[in-house]
Amino acid sequence: MPTQTPLPTRLQSVQRQHIEHIFKLGEGQDIPQLPAQATIRRSWLRCLNEYHLDPTQPRPARVVPQQTLIEHRESVDELLHVARAGVDQLYQQIAQLGYVLLLTDHRGITVEFRGDPNQDQQLRKAGLYLGADWDERFAGTCAVGTCLHDRQAIICHRQEHFDASHISLTCTAAPITDPQGNVMAVLDISALNSPTHHESQNFSLSLVTLYARMIEDAYFLQRYRGCLMVRLDTSREFVHVNGRGLIAIEENGQVIAANAVGRELIAQHQQRWPPWSASHTPMLGELFECDITDVLSINSGTSDQLRAFRARASNVIYFISLLEPRRPRSTQFDKVSASSLPESLARLGADDPAMRKVQKLAERLRNEASVNVLISGETGTGKEVVARALHASGNRAKGPFIAVNCAAIPEALIESELFGYEPGAFTGGRAKGMRGLIPQAHGGTLFLDEIGDMPLALQTRLLRILAEREVMPLGANTPVKVDIRVITATHRNIEEMVQQGEFREDLYYRLNGAQLRLPALRERADKLYVIRRVFEDAATERAASVPPRLRADAISALLAYAWPGNIRQLKNALAFALATSESDEITVNDLPEQCLSQRITHKAPPVLENHTEAQANSLVNLLKQHHWNISAVARELGVSRPTVYRQMQRQGIVPPNWQN
Numbered sequence: 001m002p003t004q005t006p007l008p009t010r011l012q013s014v015q016r017q018h019i020e021h022i023f024k025l026g027e028g029q030d031i032p033q034l035p036a037q038a039t040i041r042r043s044w045l046r047c048l049n050e051y052h053l054d055p056t057q058p059r060p061a062r063v064v065p066q067q068t069l070i071e072h073r074e075s076v077d078e079l080l081h082v083a084r085a086g087v088d089q090l091y092q093q094i095a096q097l098g099y100v101l102l103l104t105d106h107r108g109i110t111v112e113f114r115g116d117p118n119q120d121q122q123l124r125k126a127g128l129y130l131g132a133d134w135d136e137r138f139a140g141t142c143a144v145g146t147c148l149h150d151r152q153a154i155i156c157h158r159q160e161h162f163d164a165s166h167i168s169l170t171c172t173a174a175p176i177t178d179p180q181g182n183v184m185a186v187l188d189i190s191a192l193n194s195p196t197h198h199e200s201q202n203f204s205l206s207l208v209t210l211y212a213r214m215i216e217d218a219y220f221l222q223r224y225r226g227c228l229m230v231r232l233d234t235s236r237e238f239v240h241v242n243g244r245g246l247i248a249i250e251e252n253g254q255v256i257a258a259n260a261v262g263r264e265l266i267a268q269h270q271q272r273w274p275p276w277s278a279s280h281t282p283m284l285g286e287l288f289e290c291d292i293t294d295v296l297s298i299n300s301g302t303s304d305q306l307r308a309f310r311a312r313a314s315n316v317i318y319f320i321s322l323l324e325p326r327r328p329r330s331t332q333f334d335k336v337s338a339s340s341l342p343e344s345l346a347r348l349g350a351d352d353p354a355m356r357k358v359q360k361l362a363e364r365l366r367n368e369a370s371v372n373v374l375i376s377g378e379t380g381t382g383k384e385v386v387a388r389a390l391h392a393s394g395n396r397a398k399g400p401f402i403a404v405n406c407a408a409i410p411e412a413l414i415e416s417e418l419f420g421y422e423p424g425a426f427t428g429g430r431a432k433g434m435r436g437l438i439p440q441a442h443g444g445t446l447f448l449d450e451i452g453d454m455p456l457a458l459q460t461r462l463l464r465i466l467a468e469r470e471v472m473p474l475g476a477n478t479p480v481k482v483d484i485r486v487i488t489a490t491h492r493n494i495e496e497m498v499q500q501g502e503f504r505e506d507l508y509y510r511l512n513g514a515q516l517r518l519p520a521l522r523e524r525a526d527k528l529y530v531i532r533r534v535f536e537d538a539a540t541e542r543a544a545s546v547p548p549r550l551r552a553d554a555i556s557a558l559l560a561y562a563w564p565g566n567i568r569q570l571k572n573a574l575a576f577a578l579a580t581s582e583s584d585e586i587t588v589n590d591l592p593e594q595c596l597s598q599r600i601t602h603k604a605p606p607v608l609e610n611h612t613e614a615q616a617n618s619l620v621n622l623l624k625q626h627h628w629n630i631s632a633v634a635r636e637l638g639v640s641r642p643t644v645y646r647q648m649q650r651q652g653i654v655p656p657n658w659q660n
């Protein structure tokens with residue numbers, strides 16, 4: 001603590017008295033003139049003992065240089081943008097009363113300011129100005145600095161300030177926190193001179209706190225605008241207009257983030273049922289007595305678009321409304337655009353391990369025309385789409401892409417269709433002859449779909465073409481040279497066909513230079529991405545004036561369905577919904593009935609209820625399959641993440657990156 005030096009004579013008597021009071025507190029004396037607020041007293045002591053500020057040396061306001069101010073403003077750019085309307089509204093209400101408004105960043109630098117230009121000089125001198133530094137370490141006890149330190153709203157009225165040059169000011173500040181609960185800014189209203197007593201500022205405190213919360217929520221809504229969100233309040237009437245709680249969730253109900261009221265609810269829950277892992281965030285169904293499908297259908301299933309649920313920890317009833325994303329979840333699409341893959345390959349998937357493997361391998365092979373690629377996968381998984389993407393991403397993109405469905409061409413015609421024929425080669429043929437599909441693919445890609453359906457005799461000829469790179473059209477005497485890349489696809493088990501003598505082994509090895517195995521839609525971790533992508537494509541095709549939207553309850557049902565027909569079936573279901581829906585919003589009721597009946601049959605119970613060694617092994621295998629992504633395993637089993645964690649704990653399964 002600085003020792004009390006003789007006070008400079010220029011100080012007015014009220015300033016001298018103020019400084020003496022500070023020293024008295026520092027010496028441990030308690031006189032009636034000392035501030036009543038404990039926060040102010042603690043701050044004075046910090047100023048003396050920690051920051052070693054000398055109360056006898058009032059400091060002029062510090063305003064940071066222009067360049068530094070620009071850097072501070074840039075660091076809170078998004079907040080400034082969101083807060084602007086709130087700042088203007090609040091200032092309109094207080095300007096007539098002689099107040100100015102300051103918004104500072106988390107370091108106490110004033111990054112936004114509203115004040116009367118006629119008082120410019122006085123305001124600048126008092127530090128009520130753009131760029132002014134109100135960090136407690138420099139400015140001493142003050143509303144902004146002490147609010148930043150204590151992370152709570154505060155009034156700092158006249159002599160409650162530490163610095164004697166501030167004791168005519170009255171300031172009230174409230175913190176603005178980010179979705180993680182960190183203070184990111186402070187909102188302050190101040191007046192140069194307020195002769196009234198401390199209590200007169202209580203109204204300012206309510207007003208500043210209210211606007212700080214509104215800015216905080218506007219920031220939260222902006223930050224999570226691409227996500228599903230629930231808004232909640234204990235008042236049915238207020239939930240739509242001013243629901244105080246905001247919680248962003250995944251489509252399966254996993255909480256992503258929450259505003260202050262939402263975080264308080266989570267904290268209450270965690271106090272009653274402590275999470276066993278620090279990183280565990282609850283499911284909405286853990287916080288409230290609710291089924292996630294009831295929440296997701298609020299907008300389409302209830303007349304006043306809200307539902308009441310009881311909070312499990314407090315037993316309090318909350319009214320919940322659902323805010324649906326204005327546009328598809330940015331994260332998933334951003335991931336795609338941020339990927340280093342060529343666009344056509346990047347669009348194939350977002351974040352699924354099996355698809356990532358396909359995309360990476362395709363990228364490596366895209367210019368390797370000599371490596372024949374075999375694409376395998378259940379029907380409708382997108383084999384042709386992948387073949388086209390591989391072609392479009394490579395150096396043959398400008399050449400033709402000729403797709404041949406070997407199962408669709410009658411056996412008698414397959415030869416002439418593939419190789420072509422000369423005029424008069426056979427009765428019934430075109431008079432001018434025909435260029436075969438293989439010669440048509442010259443310089444580009446030949447895609448042979450359903451290769452397993454190619455007759456054995458033709459397999460032999462295909463093998464020769466692949467070896468010699470030339471085709472002999474029917475009735476011709478000289479072969480035609482062909483430069484083609486060959487991609488084949490099958491939904492059948494070719495290895496088995498080879499064993500049973502239905503498919504030539506040598507052809508199989510030649511076609512299978514590399515294999516891309518496509519996952520079934522029900523297994524994909526990026527199912528939501530596929531749903532949105534296919535919906536967007538289908539909606540674009542319809543070219544409606546108002547772009548249709550897929551509501552949360554529909555998404556939830558689509559995610560839950562097993563999709564035996566994979567992406568083709570999904571595409572058909574969405575086309576059906578778009579064609580038959582009477583509005584531009586697709587709800588669960590617009591989907592074909594079969595999508596609602598045949599849900600994924602979970603393998604959960606055998607794995608998760610009994611704990612035999614075999615079952616522990618099957619959980620480990622599943623975890624490995626999903627690269628220890630707990631969310632993906634939970635999704636596959638149709639249980640919550642905590643359930644998977646609990647079972648791992650019970651069965652002593654430790655992820656490799658947690659070991660040692």
Ligand SMILES: Nc1ncnc2c1ncn2[C@@H]1O[C@H](COP(=O)(O)OP(=O)(O)OP(=O)(O)O)[C@@H](O)[C@H]1O
Pocket residue numbers: 347348349377378379380381382383384385386449489491533534537567568571
């Ligand atoms: N990634 C994707 N994005 C959008 N639509 C897709 C995607 N993958 C497949 N589709 C659509 O799904 C349908 C089936 O795709 P495709 O024909 O490529 O599947 P397939 O596996 O070749 O089917 P089959 O085994 O029956 O030949 C097509 O209409 C295609 O447009």
